[in-house]
Amino acid sequence: MLAYERFGSGEPLVLVHGIGHRRQAWYPIADRLAEQREVILLDLPGHGESPSLVKDGRPVQEILRDDLIELFDELDIHRPHIAGNSLGGRIALEAAADDLVSSATTLAPAGFWRNQVDFAYIRAVFTALTGAATLVQPVAPALMRxxxxxxxxxGLLMTHGGRLTPELAIGDLRGLVxxxxxLKTIIEGPSTFDRPIDPSIPVTVAWGTRDLVLLPYQAARARKALPNATHVTLPKCGHVPMIDDIDLVVDVLLEGSAHPRLGLATYDVA
Known part of the structure; x- marks a missing residue:
């Protein structure tokens, strides 16, 4: 069973972090969301406090979907709203395509790169991040002070990383290691997202203009692939925008999860 936290009141909103991160990625905005939603934070397999990611010959996408369904069953929630960042955004889109959720709100979702050359850059970024996080472990408490x-x-993940508390920053570095x-297992078999989503399921795609991981050109590719979605620009935000602009990200997530199954309307607020 995946590790999770559950608090707040209202419609359930499941929040899924990105690759190499942990559920605490959502802490900067979680309390604000909990004023209007029942917030469910989870650690993906092999991340945070969840069990290791074990493939057993199965595709990673299948494992992540089955773990999500198992969590929904454990929590006794049916078709919750879901929001995700990076890999978590891809998981949210897959959940919408599988008709498991009432809405999907994504922050720089994975799966909209052009080709293997582009993905090689993304792999290099995470290799650099994990390598650097490993090297600085002995001095991390002093560095993060x-x-x-x-x-x-x-700096590679967010525009205003200095706004994190020292405790969150140290925990994020340790979590990355x-x-x-x-991370190695997940990125060994990349694929683009090209599945249809029922237009009655509201989908929001938001992208930071200063994303250094999934470069902002991918927002245009997502717009083309998901024409029925709401597409939002996050000015001056990085790849993990939850600390970069708390008010804006809270608004995007609340609006994205406000109305289940809105119908066939198309929105564009970029």
């Missing part, structure tokens, strides 16, 4: 140190350590085996 200052806002400039946190900003430098998190812990997730290395799962």
């Amino acid at each position: 200052t806002a400039p140190g946190r900003a430098a350590a998190m 812990h997730a290395r085996p799962a």
